[in-house]
Amino acid sequence: MKILHTSDWHIGKVLKGQSRVAEQVAVLAQLVEVARAERPDLVIVAGDLYDTAAPTPEATRLVTRALTALRATGAQVVAVGGNHDNGPALDALRPWADAAGVALRGSVRDTPDEHLVDGVTDGGERWRLVALPFLSQRYAVRATEMYELTAAEANQTYADHIGRLFRRLTESFTEPDRVHLVTAHLTVVGAMAGGGERESQTVLGYAVPATVFPTNAHYVALGHLHRSQQVPGPAPIRYSGSPLAIDFGEEENHPSVTIVEVTTSTAAKVRQVPITAAAPLRTVRGTLAELAELAPPEGWLRVYVRETPRAGLREEVQALLPRALEVRVDPELLAAASRTRAAPRAGRSPRELFGDYLESREPEADDVRDLFDELYEEVGG
Incomplete structure (x- = not known):
């Protein structure tokens, strides 16, 4: 199967008072053109669709139209909420998303099945995707515990909680004839920040070791860090990076989307497609x-x-x-x-x-x- 992996659109982001709406429209249009040319079976948007938890109506229109256009290419589309997104607000769009054929997951739910998305490609390949939105440390670690734990203990508690979540959600990664996929919005220890992320939101308190991901995952599609990169780990783990530079700390990044080709019996083959529509x-x-x-x-x-x-x-x-x-x-x-x-x-x-x-x-x-x-x-x- 073929996957188009993208993340960190940050629609609505203003740069030093300068609106970049026209650039964001052009970037999303180019992304859709890539999907039309590549004809992926699945598009994964790994969080931070918006730059703010209170997006403008214009930003909401841009995102919903982009997701609709991606679905119109024939691909299945799955999108998860990031730390900049308002999870409950994304969940409120679920009726629209379901009608449009888009699997949208804004918040972490108590029901594990909510985070499992199944599909079959036109070629008959079956796949299952674990879709985990961003989970804040303050929700993963109870407030009473945080007062009693050292910073290092709280960090480890958060990583342990994420690890347990993935173990629970990937229990069904046992069928040999199905491609097993994971998407999440988080920081992995050892990955490089892109330069534009807010430091307070990428500190080690939010970082987890790559070992939280299962060894039998065929591909892990991550969002949160804006630099496209592979992360060493027990499975193929990758950040797609942002398709446009968010601020001047990212001027050396190369905006792109990631194309992945994988089967149940072959390793994931990854390549980047540049996105050039935004002003450098x-x-x-x-x-x-x-x-x-x-x-x-x-x-x-x-x-x-x-x-x-x-x-x-x-x-x-x-x-x-x-x-x-x-x-x-x-x-x-x-x-x-x-x-x-x-x-x-x-x-x-x-x-x-x-x-x-x-x-x-x-x-x-x-x-x-x-x-x-x-x-x-x-x-x-």
């Missing part, structure tokens, strides 16, 4: 003079400007590079200046110390210096 994210560095000499780079820009901080610097950069969404003084320049300006504090007046600070930030801001002097006099300086 790039970082450029230089003085204003150097930036003025640049040919306008393609895509959205983060600019590290090598100039002394001053009022209006951002506007000057954006006049040269209109697609600059983030403008910062180059951290390397600030670090060097800080080392150069380092001076002992002992024996120096508040006016002198504030003067040094202001010189490093706004050298020409005499009005701020005067205001500080006035305030200092008022408090008895």
Whole structure:
């Protein structure tokens, strides 16, 4: 059978105040075109369909239309909720999803059968998929236990709970004539973050060892980390990565979807299909003079400007590079200046110390210096 594995669409994501709806529409359209060309038997969307738990009506339309279009290619479609998604809200869409022929699982349920999806390909191959949405640590580890456990103990308790879930859900992975699959939205120990994930949501407290997955799974389709990668483990385990760079921490990623071909008797063959519809994210560095000499780079820009901080610097950069969404003084320049300006504090007046600070930030801001002097006099300086 052939599988198209994708995840982490983050529909509705805004980059530094810039809407990317048009890019997200183009990315989803290209993803559907890949499905039409590849003709997979099964499409797996492994979580984070949305960027927020309260998506706009426009974002909801984009996601539901994309899932419908994927189903219209003839593939079975299974999607699970991620940590950015509102699980109960996704579950509320189940009547629509069932009518559209999409298996949508937003939240972890007490009934194991809720997380088992069975199917048969046009060629007659039978398959079973364990579909596990994101499970927060605070729900997996009871609050009373978390107060009594150390951080390491709580982490292990979470991993043990996920392991028990998978053992229970994969008990039926025994039939030799059926392809056994798993999809989940979580962090596996040893995998590399893509750069755009929120650190608070990918800490080790949410990480599990690869050994939670069964050895007889033919393929494990993961979401949550935005970098496409294979993870060593007892079965073929892979993150598809996001089909577009979410923020500037991901500019070195290669957005793609994963195509998997597998049978009950052959190992999974995996290849990536690039998704190129979104504008690339790039970082450029230089003085204003150097930036003025640049040919306008393609895509959205983060600019590290090598100039002394001053009022209006951002506007000057954006006049040269209109697609600059983030403008910062180059951290390397600030670090060097800080080392150069380092001076002992002992024996120096508040006016002198504030003067040094202001010189490093706004050298020409005499009005701020005067205001500080006035305030200092008022408090008895």
